[in-house]
Amino acid sequence: MEVKKFTLITGASMGIGKAFAFECASRGMNLLLIALPDDGLEETKKQINLRFSVEIITLAIDLRDHEAVRSLYDYCIQQNLVVNMLINNAGMGAGGKFEEISHEIYTDMLHLNIRALTMLTYHFLPMLKQHAPAFILNMSSMEANFPLPYKSVYTGTKNFVYAFSLALREELSHCNVKVSVLCPGPVLTNSDGLKRINAVGNRAKMIMLMPAEVAKIGVNNLLKGQGIVVPGKINWTIVKLMKLFPTGLKMKLLERLFRVYTDH
Template identity: 55%
Template sequence: MQAQQHTPYTLITGASMGIGKAFAGACARKGRNLLLVAFPDGQLEEVQRELLAVFSVSVLIFPVDLTQADAAQRLVRFCEEKKLAIDILINNAGMGAGGLFENIPLEKYLQIIDLNNKAMVSLCHRFLPLLQAQERAYVLNMSSMEATLPLPYKAVYTGSKNFVYAFSLALREEQQPGPVSVTVVCPGPVLTNPEALMRANAHGKRARWVMCSPEEVADLALKGLFRGKAVVVPGRVNQALVRLMKLVPTSLKMRLLERLFRVYRNH
């Protein structure tokens, strides 16, 4: 694919709500054309209508279940047919679950791994040749503070986000000094849906110290992306916590985290 023959687009997964929707708005404000991807439940069409009513950019949508084995391949084919040059890939789609490990169905855990890890790797692998064809291109992978803080009662989600973190940093080094810059974003709690609000309420006032809005996360993530940062941790309190926890012995850190997140035990 020759970059000069195609129109540049930003591809955002999980774009129908929460941080993904905030990314779409933030990119549209920068005049970026958008290809929005999310589960086919009707919400993506509403986001498209909202953006087109406000911004003078192209907004294309591709409703798909990213856990399907051929989803990434179909998405690449769509871009080739529409002559889209993808120069920013934002892998935002993800899901999680909290509770005592054995109390959650195995099928749920496998679904988390399929979306958070397998789909992300597939998209990076399929789109990397298209990104490398650009003069400058970016990959933004959404991880979590929990990638550096293994949380009891969120074992699979934490593990999946640790994979995103490690994968992103390794891929970043492989791509240097080429045209593709890879950034991993590690936000703390974000109010993206009623379940997130319920989890925040369970922690009481201390949750407010580390809470960010989807818009804050998207804006800070994009700033870090375009500056070529390897890791972005939105929020000064969150940044301090990550640095502090690196200094705490693992055994003590895990006991503290178990006590803090025991509220999820019967969630």
């Protein structure tokens, strides 16, 4: 009997996560969509069902909870759900002076951006290996390449995702499990995202992409086996050029560019 396989997407009810869901459905993939309770999951499912004939399972889970990942994995085992693609998209950020952001926000950010992503990969990796070819796409950020003043914890978490993904990719190079890390620049996902883009100004708008563009580029390159994916030619050029700057000069430049976050 043929096993029915699913693509698991976290943070799937809005923004890039929702775009991932549509992109994967357009390719005939069955979906296991995870998002916060009461966060538009059923509406996303309804919209996808109007356009694509794929099976969709939705689960309202707060991945910041310590037992959430294990509960999700246990659910899949109990329901005989086979995951052959894991898209670790869920995440959160904050900008401002380090000491002026609450420790609760930092705790949530560390749990969601690092702990949940790592434990999801840990629990589902044996299943992915068993049902290869399989794929892992981890959502980092273009900012993982830059230690940004006024976004120190956020960029630290995204740097972890970047390093973790590349290291795991090498570990799995002899398996048929491909790992990619997606590093987008500014993406217009919601009203808060628009405020952040407006705060940085025209330079952010020049490199801004829409969620559907990022999702398509991400999935295309994941399936091709690309390790690092930076959507947008300008973004990719900026990442390369910034590596040529001396660290001291680069940090002074970044501090001036992102000083706007002290007021936003």
